[in-house]
Amino acid sequence: MRRSAGWRRWWPEAAAAAGLLIAPFVLPFLGFSPDTVNRIVVWGLFGLGFDLLFGYTGLLSFGQSAFFGTGGFIAAYLLTKNLIASVLLALCIGTIGAAIAGVLVGLIALRRTGIYFAMITVAIAEVFFFVENSPLSDYTGGENGIPGVPAPAFDLGFLKFQVGTGWSMYWFLAACFFVGLVIARRIVASPVGAILVAIRDNPQRVQALGHSTGAYKLVIFVIAAAYAGFAGGLLGVLQGYMPPDAFTFDTSGQLVIQTVIGGTGTLFGPLAGAAVWLYLRDFLQGPMGLGNAWRLGLGLIFVLLVCFLRRGIIGGIRQLFARPPAPAPEETPIALAAPTLVSVGPAARRRVPENGHSGPILQAQGLTKRYGGLLANRDITFSVEEGELRGVIGPNGAGKSTFFKMLTCEVPPTSGTIRFHGHDITGRGVAQVCQLGLTKSYQVNQLFVRLTVRQNVTIAALAERRGMFKPDLLRGLHRVPGLDVQVEQTLALVNLSARADTPVAELAYGEKRRLEIGLALASSPTLLLLDEPLAGMSPRERAETVQLLRNIRRGRTLVIVEHDMDAMFDLAERITVLHEGTLLAEGTPAEIQRNSFVQEAYLGGVAAA
């Protein structure tokens, strides 16, 4: 995500263009027929969308055949019935048709994640096959498909160009692939692309940071469907015939296999995988005379790659050339002595509409949470003044975490209301509440472990900069106004600037804890909840984090749940004590220390006696 010199950003496109240009002059010597190359290009284009969906976003669909077939049959129908003369226009209409199908399927399939998603996509793709085969067979030709799909012809006035077969067709397909590649790379480099990769890692945190995960998933699902639809149309044009097996499970399976063999998350993987698949098919079936055994060979290769080289061919090559990870630099301690020099980070931005409210920033009234027979919180009334640093303590099982989850709207209360800046936020989603400026850092780190520190913070800052959802698919990530500044300020505040380009997996525990707080900070909250920020830290890390908390509290309102009493009595102005799900006491640290109920709750009956 780092800003790189102009030409270097474009080298993959340039390399792809060069590769596509020289392919017809090189590949024949390796035994590729023009027809094989053309199929590779079509499958490569099909795979661009699938790689965005699976490789980047982590959504494994086994139903892409539905869109491949839809796009293909719409285009073929329009062309063969002479409803539309222009091949390119028909292809575009087919693409739109596939995208619409993508919206409908996505709305159903994306209701669930993981294995459910995979199963549902399989099942829905089967529906498309059956519908094509029987009810719509008057239009699609049923088992016969649609023959006689014409090749495109271009008339530019001064130049007429009729696409034929073989290499003539190749130039048309290659041009389509190149355009598809450029668009896909733009999407990857856009803010949406950054969020998609984060969704693959940890969708819940993406949502908690204020992004509408569902909307982004649907967008990429539809984009993948559109790529599939366009590729399906090209298949008909290439063959002069639209085959019904475009709709079969085998088509979806072949796409998955090719993408994994080539390498997911690379965009070029599907192309490479298609080359391996089709070359092996030609080679093993023809010269080797193995007949059907080529599929067995491919199956074995596929299983071995999944077991031992999940990155695929392109990923493996990349890994060979990757630089070894840089050693961790000597840590500079958080500026303990000169707080005036410390960056204050992104300013807390008030995003709640002005309503003349002047009372407490947060007011919870009668909060109760019941899990079946278990009463986790009972009738808690709680308010925090603007600018305050509030501590919440309580023995294990006092209901602190449930209480926090209700305040950030991660779980809805059974009864009671929550007001933020005077607005009732009860029952709103966690993303909406984060957008209003109320967020939390987690007790157990919820980071994007496959991304770098800077990328992590960027995801958080993007939510604040762009809102819950914005389909700016073709805009460069660094063109989001104010984003880079906000990210750098946050990194400086949590003292991770020197580690900005380190993958999270390589961070030390203390650094991960600081990044966890940094994620919450980067969304510029007016009210920040911290769930046990000192948990599991060494004494030195504790001292540093306490200093960090002092630094970040300026200009912000903080509520901290913590077990470390010394730190809490030192930091907080007021302390709330929870015990057995209810509010036990509230007051200044000195009052709380003297309170006999609190002593009893912590030390048992002995202190009270």
Place this chain on the structure above:
Amino acid sequence: MLSWPNFFSQFFNGLALGALLALISSGLTIIYGTLGVLNLAHGAMFMLGGYAGFVAWQHTGSFALAVLAGSLFMVVVGVLIERVVIRNFYRRPHEDQILVTFGIGIVLVELVRLGFGSDTVSIQPPAWAMGVTPLGFLIYPTYRIVVLGIAAAALLVLYFVLYRTRIGMIVRAGIEDSGMVDILGINVNHVFMLVFGIGAMAAGFAGIVNAPVVALTPDAGDTILVETFVVVVIGGVGSFPGAVLGGLIAGEILSLTSMVDPSYSEVMLFAVMTLVLVLRPQGLLGQQDRA
């Protein structure tokens, strides 16, 4: 044709098909519930079981021996696959597990294709189960009644094993929380291996029993796999009762709608699945937090 005999005949077909689907789906669902792995090779295992039964039947001529030998063969295959491949995937993401079982499925299918070709093969039912049985107002193929009986019996055995034996209790505890079972000092590895073997056997057993009804091809598992997914989505992933209920529902939908128009029966099945997903996303008998 809409008539009472036809309706009942289709209804019984639905029961037999449903019981088979329930059996196959139980295998898939207990594997997922216990191991956390979605087995995309399940359709291939159904098919492989059929071929194993076919080989045994060819050599012995006995249907009972074919069922027995084929089932045992599938347990061995399941255990081997778990030991050699699946075991290394418990700590890897769901996608990788799906991919590797998908690959295993392809390898199994292509191995069978290599050995037996793409032409269909079929097993003959035992002599006493051939022909038709009069059921009052309706004449019904005897073997279909046998299928219903065998599948129902197999489901009962599975129920007994899961709910009335020590190993079944461990498996059900593993479905709830396999980590906890491990902590309690039970060797989860052995349980996982056994469950995968049982799951593979359930699919393979169904494959053999179904072989006299529908002829076998190497691709026979594809449709079954998809239908099994639908069953599990309807019933709820990881739930044995859900698999049984979902199986019966799916069997009846497929059979009864084909009475009106066969080309719409699969579509109807998926329409019901979509309805369940919209109204009750965790499946009819599934739990909220699974998957």
